Amino acid sequence: MPTDAPTDVLIVGAGPVGLSAAAELRRRGVRCRLVDRLPARLPYAKAVGVQPRTLEIWDRMGLARAVLEAAVPMRGQLIYVNGQERGRIELELPPEVPYGFAALPQYETERLLEEYVAGLGTVIERSTELVSFAQDADGVTARLRAASGAEEELRVRYLIGCDGAHSTVRKGLGLGFEGGAFPEEYMLGDVEADWDMPYGYGIRSMHVGQDGSTDDLLVCIPLPGTGRYRMSMTVPPELSTHSEGDGVAHGLEGGRAPDLSHIQAVVDRLAPVPARVSELRWSSVFRISHRIVDRYGEGRVFVAGDAAHIHPPTGAQGMNTGIQDACNLAWKLALILRGEAGPALLSSYDAERRPVGEEVVGRTVRHARQGMEADPDDPTTLMMREAQLLVSYRDGPLADHPYGPDDAPQPGDRAPDCAGLTTPLAAYPLRLLDVLRGRTGHVLLLYADKAAELARAAEAVAVVAEAVGGDRPTTVAVLARVGGDDVRVQGEVPEYRDAGGEFARLYHPDGPTGFLVRPDGQLGARFPLAGTAAALTGYLAALSVPETAPAPL
Helix, strand or coil: CCECCCCCEEEECCCHHHHHHHHHHHCCCCCEEEECCCCCCCCCCCCCEECHHHHHHHHHHCCHHHHHHHCEECCEEEEEECCEEEEEEECCCCCCCCCCCEECCHHHHHHHHHHHHHHCCCCEECCEEEEEEEECCCCEEEEEEECCCCEEEEEECEEEECCCCCCHHHHHHCCCEEEEEEEEEEEEEEEEECCCCCCCEEEEEEEECCCCCEEEEEEEEECCCCCEEEEEEECCHHHCCCCCCCCCCCEEECCCCCCHHHHHHHHHHHCCCCCCEEEEEEEEEEEEEEEEECCCEECCEEECHHHCEECCCHHHCHHHHHHHHHHHHHHHHHHHHCCCCCHHHHHHHHHHHHHHHHHHHHHHHHHHHHCHHHCCCCHHHHHHHHCCCCCCCCCCCCCCCCCCCCCCCCCCCECCCCCCEECCCCCCCECHHHHHCCCCCCEEEEEECCHHHHHHHHHHHHHHHHHHCCCCCEEEEEEECCCCCCCCCCCCCCEEEECCCHHHHHHCCCCCEEEEECCCCEEEEEEEHHHHHHHHHHHHHHHCCCCCCCCCC
């Protein structure tokens, strides 16, 4: 019989994606269990790039400071061809973006997330494997097996597969996973190099033959620690594995791992300056595929991260895309489990995230073959996209009724951060991220230059939320600075002043305007304050679909 212990969501896989799903669910009060077949965290610096958008998500969770203290900046990449510097990519972003690119070994990312989740009352159940599952209209029955061989049958409302490229959950759902594999094999090593290369810069050094093709490659990504890098390079014949396992050739392989001599040989051939490598922490051979599922879930079971999409590691897109998968799904599940939204909302997970996965897979394959420097976009657009700050759901089911100038953030877009917000009690300016930090639901930003307009809009919010039910957004007033005016919005609405005009510059309000920020930091709605009631009624009603709605996906 299934275990009687109450569990809303079972998460399979405790890598960065599964831990992120658990974090976002637990901080919203959802009961979940997190299982992983491995007995402990792996000591591998697999995914090392942390994108600015991921740092924004972690800021809202209250985790960003711990990450910033552990990570190192990624300032750019130096490109060498046949021993000569041929290019330099600077990872520069507009000044209003709060975070830059960072490098952090995956085992450190997992440690920080694991500690965060433990603080919310959930610990990883190690050496625990998902054997099988079956779902019906009311829930999912999962069978788990511990290292001792003991099995447990568990009944949950929902199941999320964050169990990697060889996902048991994906296979159990019978999802398609089409794509291809790179014929080359590579090796990874976490080492120290005694060179004096510029701090914070990655290195991509290639040997190009007379036919124009790359026949030797060395990529070095800086890690925390003096002279420490994760180095990747083509594998020598004696280490080739040629193993495809279950047909998905992706990730670290078994067999013989490279030692320092293998890595040193490539460094001797391709390093831009002479260097000796030492202090090998770990090494492995790995293979690369590019695949994506035909749908991100079915019924009450979903996949995220590498279980849904795999691709070349160029641009450090994989882990970060998976973390955003988890964030997108978690807030929707939480609303449904609290009875504040209907199950049809979950169809928006596939509708919003699968196009993102398809774009990332296609782009990383192009960059792996041609290099980022061959991208035709202008440098600012290229960097904003690599930072995952241009991810948008404008074409998704929750992004209706654009309003305002064409170049303004619209429903589905990321809600930009901004600085220069002030309050009468704080002696320092705040960022919008400071206002949003710790909030788990929707936040409504009301912008106007007259307190009376803001007060009327805030009153309309309360009336609509009570009539529609469901998730009631937290309302925040942003009052434009007008001649030092010190009038205040009536009621219990927190007020911030756009003292520096940066909110107006980035959001392009068309007169008194409302902006509804979703729990994942994307805009849900944008509307004139005079239309507050109609805009909120439409959006909140879309979330609050009755329980009799058709099953998602």
